[in-house]
Amino acid sequence: MDFSALNPIALVASLVVAATPLLFAALGELVTEKSGVLNLGVEGMMIFGAICGFAISVESGSPWLGLVAAAIGGALISLIFGVLTQVLLSNQVATGLALTMFGLGLAALIGQPYAGIKPPSFPKLDLPVLSDLPVIGPLLFQYDYMVYVSLALTVGIWLFLTRSRAGLVLRAVGENHDAAHSLGYNVILIRLAAIAFGGACAGLGGAYLSLIRVPQWTEGMTAGAGWIALAIVVFASWKPWRVLLGAYLFGGVTILQLNLQALGISIQSQYLSMTPYLVTIIVLVIMSADRSRAALNAPASLGRVFHKTG
Amino acid sequence: MLRLEPRRRPSKLMLGLTPVLAVIATMIAGGILFAILGKNPVEAIRIIFIDPFLDPFSRTELLVKGAPLVLIAIGLSLGFRANIWNIGAEGQFVIGALAGGATGLAFYPMEGIWILPVMAIAGAAGGFAWAMIPAFLKIRFNANEILVSLMLVYVAILLLSALVSGPLRDPDGFNFPESRLFHDSATLPIIISGSRAHAGVLVALASVVIAYVLLNRHVLGYQIKLTGQAPKAAAFAGVNANRIIAICLGTSGALAGLAGMFEAAGPVGQLVPALPVGYGFTAIIVAFLGRLNPIGILLAGGVMALTYIGGETAQLTLSLPAAAISVFQGMLLFFLLAMDILITYRVRIRRTEVA
Numbered sequence: 088m089d090f091s092a093l094n095p096i097a098l099v100a101s102l103v104v105a106a107t108p109l110l111f112a113a114l115g116e117l118v119t120e121k122s123g124v125l126n127l128g129v130e131g132m133m134i135f136g137a138i139c140g141f142a143i144s145v146e147s148g149s150p151w152l153g154l155v156a157a158a159i160g161g162a163l164i165s166l167i168f169g170v171l172t173q174v175l176l177s178n179q180v181a182t183g184l185a186l187t188m189f190g191l192g193l194a195a196l197i198g199q200p201y202a203g204i205k206p207p208s209f210p211k212l213d214l215p216v217l218s219d220l221p222v223i224g225p226l227l228f229q230y231d232y233m234v235y236v237s238l239a240l241t242v243g244i245w246l247f248l249t250r251s252r253a254g255l256v257l258r259a260v261g262e263n264h265d266a267a268h269s270l271g272y273n274v275i276l277i278r279l280a281a282i283a284f285g286g287a288c289a290g291l292g293g294a295y296l297s298l299i300r301v302p303q304w305t306e307g308m309t310a311g312a313g314w315i316a317l318a319i320v321v322f323a324s325w326k327p328w329r330v331l332l333g334a335y336l337f338g339g340v341t342i343l344q345l346n347l348q349a350l351g352i353s354i355q356s357q358y359l360s361m362t363p364y365l366v367t368i369i370v371l372v373i374m375s376a377d378r379s380r381a382a383l384n385a386p387a388s389l390g391r392v393f394h395k396t397g
Numbered sequence: 398m399l400r401l402e403p404r405r406r407p408s409k410l411m412l413g414l415t416p417v418l419a420v421i422a423t424m425i426a427g428g429i430l431f432a433i434l435g436k437n438p439v440e441a442i443r444i445i446f447i448d449p450f451l452d453p454f455s456r457t458e459l460l461v462k463g464a465p466l467v468l469i470a471i472g473l474s475l476g477f478r479a480n481i482w483n484i485g486a487e488g489q490f491v492i493g494a495l496a497g498g499a500t501g502l503a504f505y506p507m508e509g510i511w512i513l514p515v516m517a518i519a520g521a522a523g524g525f526a527w528a529m530i531p532a533f534l535k536i537r538f539n540a541n542e543i544l545v546s547l548m549l550v551y552v553a554i555l556l557l558s559a560l561v562s563g564p565l566r567d568p569d570g571f572n573f574p575e576s577r578l579f580h581d582s583a584t585l586p587i588i589i590s591g592s593r594a595h596a597g598v599l600v601a602l603a604s605v606v607i608a609y610v611l612l613n614r615h616v617l618g619y620q621i622k623l624t625g626q627a628p629k630a631a632a633f634a635g636v637n638a639n640r641i642i643a644i645c646l647g648t649s650g651a652l653a654g655l656a657g658m659f660e661a662a663g664p665v666g667q668l669v670p671a672l673p674v675g676y677g678f679t680a681i682i683v684a685f686l687g688r689l690n691p692i693g694i695l696l697a698g699g700v701m702a703l704t705y706i707g708g709e710t711a712q713l714t715l716s717l718p719a720a721a722i723s724v725f726q727g728m729l730l731f732f733l734l735a736m737d738i739l740i741t742y743r744v745r746i747r748r749t750e751v752a
Contacts, residue, residue, distance in 0.1 A: 127543065167731065176401075176742070177734040180482055180543070184681060185734060189727025195720030196434075306720070311551050318544050357559035364548040368534070375539040394401070 106338025108292040112316035115288025122281035123261035123388035127183025130313025131190020136161040136290025137297040161290020169282040245327040261386035324384040419733040445707030457592030463702035464601040465656035469680035472649030485546025487677025488553035489524035493654025494661040496523025501583030524654015532646035576668035597659030
C-alpha cells in the first residue's frame with residue numbers, strides 16, 4: 088500500500104468539510120439541551136433540512152435560498168416535537184424517536200423527484216492573495232462560506248451561553264425549571280425557542296450534506312449523522328468549543344476510513360465503514376465512565392417534564 | 398380558555414381509547430397527505446386499511462408481517478416500562494438472522510428436525526449478545542443505551558453486508574452478495590398451506606402469553622414496572638437496577654434475534670443485504686400503540702402489519718411512494734403521544750369571570 092498517495096493538506100481540507108454538518112447539528116442540539124430538552128430527533132430534522140434545502144435550491148437556482156429554506160424547514164419540523172413535549176407534556180425520548188421516523192419518511196417522500204439531479208454549485212471563499220498562498224491557502228482560505236459560518240456560530244453560541252443575560256436565563260431554565268418559573272421566566276416559550284434553534288441548525292447541517300458535501304439527494308443520506316451529533320454533545324460535556332473538537336474528530340475518522348478504502352487496503356470496505364459508529368461508542372464510554380463528572384456537566388433538568396400546576 | 402388539570406389517577410378509559418383515536422386521526426391526516434399527493438384519499442385509505450382483510454392471501458400475510466413486529470415489540474415493552482430504551486432492535490434482528498442463518502448454512506446439506514431449533518437458539522443468542530453490548534456499557538460505564546444500541550444497528554447492517562459478500566456468500570452464486578438458499582431442514586414449516594405464514598407466528602403468540610404472565614403474575618414483572626415508575630422506591634425495595642437493565646435489554650435482544658432468524662429462515666429463505674426492512678424501528682411504534690401491554694401489542698402489531706401490506710398494494714395500484722407509509726407510521730406515533738395527555742390530565746374549559 089502506498090501511503091504517499093495521501094496528501095495531508097487535502098486530507099485536512101476534506102476533514103473540515105466532513106465535520107461541518109456534524110458541527111451545525113451538534114451546536115443546535117447543545118443549545119436545545121442547555122434549555123433542559125433532550126431532542127432525539129436530530130436525524131429526522133437533518134434529513135428534512137437536507138431535502139428542503141435541496142428542493143428549494145434546485146427550484147430557485149439559488150443555494151443561499153436553499154439554506155434559508157433548510158433552516159426554516161428544520162425549525163418548523165422541530166416545533167412538532169416542541170408542541171408535543173412542551174404543551175402536551177409527552178415523553179421526550181419517544182417523541183424524539185417519532186420525529187426521526189417522521190422526518191426520514193417525509194424527506195423520502197418529498198425527495199422522490201429529486202434523485203439524481205445536480206444542485207446549483209455553492210460559492211467558495213476566494214480572497215485575493217490569501218487564498219492563493221501555498222499550504223495556508225487550501226488549509227484556511229479556500230472553503231465554502233458555510234464552513235466559516237459554522238465556526239462563527241461556534242463562537243456566537245459560546246458568547247451567548249457564557250457572556251449574555253439571555254444565555255444565563257436559558258441555562259437557568261435547563262438547570263432548574265421550577266426556580267426559573269418562580270423568577271417569572273416563561274419556561275415553555277424559552278424551551279420552544281431553543282428547540283426551534285436546534286431544528287434550524289440541524290436543518291442547515293443536513294442541507295450542507297445535500298448541497299455542498301455530497302452534493303446530491305439520496306434517500307437516507309444522513310446515515311446516522313444526527314445520532315453522531317447527539318453523541319458529540321455528550322462527548323463535549325455541553326461545551327461549545329469541545330463540540331467543535333468533537334465534530335472535527337469525527338470528521339477525521341470519516342475521512343481517514345474513506346481514504347483507506349480508496350487506497351484499496353485489503354480489508355473489506357464494510358469493516359472500514361463501521362469505524363465512525365464504533366468510535367462514537369468508544370467516545371461515549373470514555374466520557375460517561377466518570378459518573379460524577381458526567382452528572383456535573385449535564386443540565387440538571389435535561390429531559391424532565393415541566394408543568395406549572397396551580 | 399382550555400386548561401390542563403392533573404387527574405388523581407390515570408384514566409383507564411383514555412388508556413384504551415387514545416390508541417383508537419390516534420389511528421383514526423392518522424387516517425384523516427393521511428387522507429389529507431394523499432390528497433396533496435394527488436391520489437384519491439378515500440380509495441387510498443380503503444386499500445391500506447380494509448382491502449387486506451378481503452383477500453385470503455393478504456390475511457395470512459398479516460401474520461407474516463405481524464409476527465416479527467409483535468415478537469420484537471414484546472421485548473422492547475419490558476425495557477420501555479423500566480425506562481430502558483433499546484432502540485437498536487433492528488441491529489439485534491440482523492445479528493439474530495446472521496447467527497441463525499449461518500448455523501443453518503453450516504449444517505448444509507444435513508437433514509433432521511433438530512436443525513431448526515439449533516438455528517433458533519443461535520439466532521436468539523446472537524440478538525442477546527448484541528443487546529448485551531449496550532447493557533454492559535450502561536452498567537459498567539454508564540454509557541447511554543439509546544445511542545450505543547442505535548450505533549450498533551449501522552454496525553450490524555454493515556456486518557451482514559460484509560459477511561454475505563465474504564465467508565457466507567453462495568459458492569455457486571456467481572459472486573452475488575447473498576448466501577445460498579436454506580435447504581428444507583433449515584426452512585421454517587408453513588402453518589397455513591398456500592401461504593407464507595410460518596411457525597414463527599406461533600412463537601410470537603406464545604411470547605404474548607408469557608409476557609402477560611410475567612408482567613401480571615411474576616415478581617420480576619413487578620420489579621420491572623416498579624423500576625420504571627419509582628426508581629428510588631425500587632432501589633429501597635432491594636431491586637437490583639443493573640440486573641433489570643441486563644434482563645430487559647437481553648430479553649428484547651433475544652426476541653429481536655429470534656424474529657430475525659425467523660425472517661431469514663421463513664419468508665426470505667436466505668441471507669441477503671436487504672434483509673432488514675425496518676421491523677426493529679416499527680416495533681417501537683407497535684410497543685407504544687399497544688400501551689406496552691402484551692395484548693395491546695398483539696392488536697397494534699396487527700394494525701402496523703396492515704399498513705405494511707396495504708402500503709405495498711397502494712404502491713402497486715396507486716403508485717404511492719414507499720416512503721408515504723413511513724410518514725404514516727411517524728404520524729401515528731405523533732398523534733398517539735399527543736393524546737397521551739388525556740390519560741394523566743383532564744382538559745377543563747375555564748370561563749373568564751366578570752369581576
